[in-house]
Amino acid sequence: MSSLDLYQRDLLRAAADASHAGRLPRPDGSATVNNPLCGDKITIDITLAPDNTLSAYTHETEACVLCQASAGLIGSTLEGATATLITETHQAVTQVLEQGSGTLPTQAKGFGIFAAVTDHTARHACVLMPFEALTQAVKDAQAKTGNSS
Amino acid sequence: MSSLDLYQRDLLRAAADASHAGRLPRPDGSATVNNPLCGDKITIDITLAPDNTLSAYTHETEACVLCQASAGLIGSTLEGATATLITETHQAVTQVLEQGSGTLPTQAKGFGIFAAVTDHTARHACVLMPFEALTQAVKDAQAKTGNSS
Amino acid sequence: MTSFDPLAFRNHFPAFAAMRDEGRDFHYLDSGASTLVAAPVIAAMADHDTRLRANVHRSVHYWAEQATQAFEAARDTLAAYFGTPRAEIVLTSGTTQALNIIAYGLSDGLQTGDEVLVAADNHHANIVSWQIHAAAKGATITPIALTPLGQIDEDALAAQLTDKVRIVALSHISNVTGWEVDLNKIGSMIRAKAPNAAIIVDGAQSACHWPLFETALPDLPIDFYACSAHKMFGPTGVGMFWGRSDLMENMPPLLGGGEMITNVSFDGTGFAQPPTRFEAGTPPITQAIGFGAAVGFLTGLDHRAIRAHEVTLAATLAATLAAQPPLDTTILGGADFSRDRAPLVSFAITGCHPHDICQLADRSGVAMRGGHHCAQPLMGHFGLLASTRASIAGYNTPDDMDAAINAIKDAINLLKGT
Amino acid sequence: MTSFDPLAFRNHFPAFAAMRDEGRDFHYLDSGASTLVAAPVIAAMADHDTRLRANVHRSVHYWAEQATQAFEAARDTLAAYFGTPRAEIVLTSGTTQALNIIAYGLSDGLQTGDEVLVAADNHHANIVSWQIHAAAKGATITPIALTPLGQIDEDALAAQLTDKVRIVALSHISNVTGWEVDLNKIGSMIRAKAPNAAIIVDGAQSACHWPLFETALPDLPIDFYACSAHKMFGPTGVGMFWGRSDLMENMPPLLGGGEMITNVSFDGTGFAQPPTRFEAGTPPITQAIGFGAAVGFLTGLDHRAIRAHEVTLAATLAATLAAQPPLDTTILGGADFSRDRAPLVSFAITGCHPHDICQLADRSGVAMRGGHHCAQPLMGHFGLLASTRASIAGYNTPDDMDAAINAIKDAINLLKGT
Numbered sequence A, B: 001m002s003s004l005d006l007y008q009r010d011l012l013r014a015a016a017d018a019s020h021a022g023r024l025p026r027p028d029g030s031a032t033v034n035n036p037l038c039g040d041k042i043t044i045d046i047t048l049a050p051d052n053t054l055s056a057y058t059h060e061t062e063a064c065v066l067c068q069a070s071a072g073l074i075g076s077t078l079e080g081a082t083a084t085l086i087t088e089t090h091q092a093v094t095q096v097l098e099q100g101s102g103t104l105p106t107q108a109k110g111f112g113i114f115a116a117v118t119d120h121t122a123r124h125a126c127v128l129m130p131f132e133a134l135t136q137a138v139k140d141a142q143a144k145t146g147n148s149s
Numbered sequence C, D: 001m002t003s004f005d006p007l008a009f010r011n012h013f014p015a016f017a018a019m020r021d022e023g024r025d026f027h028y029l030d031s032g033a034s035t036l037v038a039a040p041v042i043a044a045m046a047d048h049d050t051r052l053r054a055n056v057h058r059s060v061h062y063w064a065e066q067a068t069q070a071f072e073a074a075r076d077t078l079a080a081y082f083g084t085p086r087a088e089i090v091l092t093s094g095t096t097q098a099l100n101i102i103a104y105g106l107s108d109g110l111q112t113g114d115e116v117l118v119a120a121d122n123h124h125a126n127i128v129s130w131q132i133h134a135a136a137k138g139a140t141i142t143p144i145a146l147t148p149l150g151q152i153d154e155d156a157l158a159a160q161l162t163d164k165v166r167i168v169a170l171s172h173i174s175n176v177t178g179w180e181v182d183l184n185k186i187g188s189m190i191r192a193k194a195p196n197a198a199i200i201v202d203g204a205q206s207a208c209h210w211p212l213f214e215t216a217l218p219d220l221p222i223d224f225y226a227c228s229a230h231k232m233f234g235p236t237g238v239g240m241f242w243g244r245s246d247l248m249e250n251m252p253p254l255l256g257g258g259e260m261i262t263n264v265s266f267d268g269t270g271f272a273q274p275p276t277r278f279e280a281g282t283p284p285i286t287q288a289i290g291f292g293a294a295v296g297f298l299t300g301l302d303h304r305a306i307r308a309h310e311v312t313l314a315a316t317l318a319a320t321l322a323a324q325p326p327l328d329t330t331i332l333g334g335a336d337f338s339r340d341r342a343p344l345v346s347f348a349i350t351g352c353h354p355h356d357i358c359q360l361a362d363r364s365g366v367a368m369r370g371g372h373h374c375a376q377p378l379m380g381h382f383g384l385l386a387s388t389r390a391s392i393a394g395y396n397t398p399d400d401m402d403a404a405i406n407a408i409k410d411a412i413n414l415l416k417g418t
């Protein structure tokens, strides 16, 4: 039933978006996260601008469509974003998953497709995994550059 | 219901039989056994004749009526018995408990009162405890005297 | 004073109707061992096993999703009942497994010279688990002394509290005397004098009436609390513990298996965060759902009224037994049930063995428990090997007390009459 | 050839009627995780909780006596099913707890330099338990290599077997590939070349059809065998292990608490004989009774006919999937189900994630499991992170296979179509 909505065209499109796939040659920070339930894996590379905005982002994802879509959307909507916006988006997406709705930052409205995942609690982790990896990668970069917001 | 039979007069009489209560001054062997379920305790002292018959037997019992009766009956029926008769009686009493009937050695017919305990599996250990202590005391005596049957 | 009606309360427990149908006298005074099961619990479990049986946390199909949600909803119900964050509730197979998980996990940090203080009124579950796991690390297990009534001797405890004390294992309510420990008071004393100590509380006998204590678990000066569903109108096979997450995060898991890992390889395995870390393997799913139903049922009760009712019955029974003129009857912990005490009446009558009393009382359908109640050190404190315990719950009535008193008198007559 | 009728078999499982009433498509292909529950199991547990709820081994009253007898009768049923002495059956909360009890108990005798061989096709429960408990004693945990199909590589194993090997941990049937280990053959080889090794077998996936093996457990060259009721048409929250008494007698208990002691004091605690030593605390009483009912139900079945039916379905499914022309589909362990194999069809389709396949299949009521199946080393052996598993039981039908195949095709179309 709601699986129908789950795999809507926008989601599949976001998952297929290969524009940020791969690895960065010289990342400021990287992180790999895996999902203990299914073994899925995502590796994220980033660079941070001096003002701490996300200047470059790539992901290498061995995972389901939901995780891929989430990783893809991060690329298409959050490259250039401030740390604050990233955190806000992460929180808003979590809320969308838990409650089926939530106020997403304007730039990140695309994540609204994940409202269809609400009832599928086993899949929440799939959507959030890229955010966790991103958060860790940002920490990694800040630790390496000694630059913290 | 069958509790009525359980506490029959013969049982209470056997339990009250104090003739073998207490400790021996110079036992050949001794053993203390306790019941992990209720904490009950029995200590048995024995002496063995050169032919390995049970020449003296006493018990010190902090236990229920069933255990006391069993310890009392051992005194009144098995003093003077051979090791074989003791083992046979032990086995026959176990069978009486498990099946409600069994062929007791002629000298040990008195243990037939324990047929009423059959349905009360939680109490089987109470009846058998004195036999276990007796078996250990015999082993103890044999180990000390270097005399084994 | 109280509007609590025990006969109406019985309607929640199908055992009464079943025993009536069987024509069996039924005076159940063994709720301290296991309470009867409430109807909504039996129904919730049968329904789950019929309609939504599937393993949890593993699959994305409808049945697994529903089973997982029901299982996690049970965790929410428990968290709400005890006022804890949901992530601090670990589901276990019972109090015993819970205490062993805690003992193993906390013992990891122990070394020779460290002290583990264990209240001497504890159930074996809160003694032997420390003997096994803390002793393996070289820690010393020392009993906390008791007063003549079997309560914690606060002066003695105060003298034992030092920097070296790493663990203090307490029982909230003794399963023999019913005496309740003032966790605020004792916990604060421990915090003040033994700042390195984690405080573990066996809540098996207090969890059924948690609302009585009018506090959230995390607001007490304690660190862990364990209980079992089968003493809370719930099923066997399930229990839980609450633990502070900062402590749990440093605890290694006692049980390794599915679900409790982040990744497994022969080069090294990573463990998940609590509570998952401590929930290895397929959990008792249906039972957790039954536990949730039981605690949902408990949440709706007037615990104050029920406790007043229970304690009135206990006090009557204790007073009547203590007054048996020619007999040497001891009520373990004394006959005063006026405060800080759960309705457990344990007694010893010189010359009448508890097993014989219980067996004879069984003739009239009076179900009591005789033995050491898995509290041998406490029995030893009272100079006894065993005692008889009548433990009372909301569904008991004055009629049950009369039946017990008569049955005990008959038993004494028979046992002493010869 | 076989007179087994899966539709008639469904009458034993109330889930089918319930789903029909709810109007819900129901193609349950997740029995490898948890089977459905048989009607007599649900009934036995509700009846016990209603009429005979009491704690076991503790009281002498009617209800406790009946509960104890029912609990011990369940042990007898298990012993008869597996052909073991009753005293060698230990009731646990499941396979995972069983394996941890065994791992802890056997690890007591280990020291640095000792080797523990762990088959790489094992479920995490039979890997992590050794990593936790044997590694604590300094033993080395070494994987047993696998053939390309995921079976134990016998030559590699032969080369690993020495006097230093103290433990060999095997899985009777892999929960991913369904491949069955010939315990007679492998066990004899281990006995011959590693005479100091205890052989532990995870039977979670084989216990449901034990009569197929036509042997009593003690007659096999193995020492321990563990399983869970929830994979045997029984309840969650209970399992068991069989162990040789001479080995069990020397094993210390993982869990300390009530019932498993001879006496408790602060000067020292004595442990009871097996099986009691390993059954600390209130056991999963109602669940053990449900387990007994499940195994009683299993005892009456024609396992050969059921297995033939199951394997026919598995072979069809595997062959159809393997034949999907344009897709790169791997059947883990190969598509040959003609012998020594349980009906578990795990597959991977390049570019289609198992979670997506399972989620999409759920639309048509097809319940499969996607993930690493708690067997990450085996997944790694196949070069995969995850796979989709359809696991089949007697109540499955050709219609279920058709539904699964169609659902998988639809999922692929959707996932590949963009």
Ligand SMILES: Cc1ncc(COP(=O)(O)O)c(C=O)c1O
Binding pocket: C257, C258, C281, C282, C283, D032, D033, D094, D095, D096, D097, D123, D125, D126, D171, D173, D174, D175, D202, D204, D205, D228, D230, D239, D374
């Ligand atoms: C082969 C195997 N071993 C062990 C287990 C663990 O069993 P449980 O989760 O019931 O403890 C399972 C099931 O998940 C299994 O399939």
Ligand SMILES: Cc1ncc(COP(=O)(O)O)c(C=O)c1O
Binding pocket: C032, C033, C094, C095, C096, C097, C123, C125, C126, C171, C173, C174, C175, C202, C204, C205, C228, C230, C239, C374, D257, D258, D281, D282, D283
């Ligand atoms: C105070 C106390 N602690 C621990 C336990 C053990 O609980 P369980 O047997 O459910 O593990 C009990 C009950 O037997 C108890 O009364």
